[in-house]
Amino acid sequence: MPRAHYRRYDLSMSSTIRDPSTPNIEPASQDDIVAAAYVYQAAAEALSEQFRARNPWTNSAARAEDLQLAIRTLATLRASDDRSVIVARDQHEIIGLTAVQIQHPHAHIAFYFVHPTAQNRGVGRQLLDRIRDVIDQSGATVTTLASSRDPKAWQRYLRFGLYPGPPLLPFRAVNPSFPGTIPENRDLANRPITSNDLDxxxxxxxxxxxxxxxxRIGQWLAEGSVGSIVNERVSGAAIGYALVTMGPHHGQIGPVVSTSLEHFSYLLDLALYVAGTVPNPHKRPWRVDLSARNHLAIGTLLDAGFSAENLVNWFESDPIGKWDRYIFRDEDEL
Ligand SMILES: CC(C)(COP(=O)(O)OP(=O)(O)OC[C@H]1O[C@@H](n2cnc3c(N)ncnc32)[C@H](O)[C@@H]1OP(=O)(O)O)[C@@H](O)C(=O)NCCC(=O)NCCS
Structure with a gap:
């Protein structure tokens, strides 16, 4: 065992050691460097173990639920355009897939996977070549995606002509606090969204x-999403809207859309208020997915009891969306 390790053990036996909640914070001496490096390694290793433990596919119920969600999402994408889901087939077996959601002029690549036994042999490159044709033929001019941490994926995306941008911030809360009263703003009026508001x-x-x-907004309203639309009192002009959805496993806040930075916080407060009015709002945990470009949302969400679960890599061919005044529908549907 290295010397530094003994040193750390000896210190912990000392009666003068302080309570870890009130440590001395001080410059490191040269003698501290090895022990400090051990702390780095212990913490980094524990983090890696923690990520493994949080692998969402470790139990069969979670696997089944995740699979059902993927089937539903792929089927929805294919139903809207039968060229939007592309597979790679070897003999009779599917060994890879990619899928894109196109909402002119925006193309968002939602799936990109090659079976582990077939990776690193160029299948992924061919899939992206094909999805590029689909995107080009659609007339979409901006492509985006939220990426995994696989360097093979990064390599493919960089070759595709996508650039890394500010990450996505998935915020989560088990028991958030929602405002008890509807937020007030003397310049703005709000009312519940109906299907007449789609235009x-x-x-x-x-x-x-x-x-x-x-x-998609029409579908979400039909499936039970609720929300508010906000107008300027004087001009009557619509300046934003907010939707919330209580799903079978969690509540989701978003989209929240504000035409100006000035009114974004009002819209987010309104979304949190509406979330608190759904039946049994604390029955399930809540999620909010946004771009790290949205600085205004962070303080409000932290105060409401949310915490950032992750930072998700973001790639884009060009900027799209004023993400500083916007909250996504969810991680997959911007
Ligand atoms: C990402 C993925 C779809 C790519 O498919 P693939 O068939 O493996 O990709 P390809 O063989 O066409 O290309 C792999 C590229 O990564 C490169 N690569 C391989 N190992 C690498 C590493 N450790 N670091 C960086 N690049 C690496 C290869 O050289 C190749 O690049 P090149 O064509 O410039 O030489 C596939 O690997 C996969 O399913 N990964 C796990 C799931 C995932 O993360 N999906 C992305 C979700 S956003």
Missing amino acids: TIAELDREVRGADRRE
Whole structure:
């Protein structure tokens, strides 16, 4: 065992050691460096173990649920455009897939996977070549995606012409606190969203999100999402909207859309208020997914009891969306 390790053990036996909650914070001496490096390694190793433990596929119920969600998402993407899901087939077996959601002028690559036994043999390159044709033929001009931590994926995305951007921030809360009263702003009026608001929402999405997705909003409302639309009192102009959804496993806040930075915080407060009005809002945990470009949301979400679960790598061919005043529908659907 290295000397530094003994030193650390000896110190811990000393009666003068301080309570770890009130440590001395001081410059390191040359003699401290080896022990400090051991602390680094112990913490980094524990973190790696923790990530393994949090592997969401370790129990069969979670695996089954994740598979059902993937089947639903792929089927929805294919139903909207039968060229949007591409597979690689070897003999009769599917060994890879990619899928894209196109909402003009935006293409978001939602799936990109090659079976582990077939990776690193160029299958991924061929899949992306094909999805590029689909994107080009659609007329979409901006491509984005949220990436895994696989360097093979990064290599492919960089070769595709995508650039890393600010990451996504998935915020989670088991028992968030929601405002008990509806937020007030003397310049703004709000009312519940109905299916009659789809044109207005499409207009707001074009302006802030960079792409209209009227059909998806209509589906979400039909499936039980609720929300508010906000207008300026004097001009009557719509300046934003907020939707929340209580799903079978968690509640989701988003999209939240504000045409100006000035009114974003009001819209987020309104979204949190609406979340608190769904039946049994604390029955399930809540999620909020946003870009790290959205600085205004962070303080409000921390105060409401949310914490950042992760930082998800983001790639884009060009900027799209005013993400500083926007909250995504979820991690997969921007
Ligand atoms: C990402 C993935 C779809 C790529 O498919 P693939 O068939 O393995 O990819 P390819 O063989 O076409 O290309 C792999 C590239 O990574 C490179 N590569 C391999 N190992 C690498 C490493 N450790 N670091 C960096 N690059 C590496 C290869 O050289 C090749 O690049 P090149 O064509 O410039 O030489 C596949 O590896 C995969 O499913 N990974 C796990 C799931 C995942 O993370 N998916 C992405 C979700 S966003």
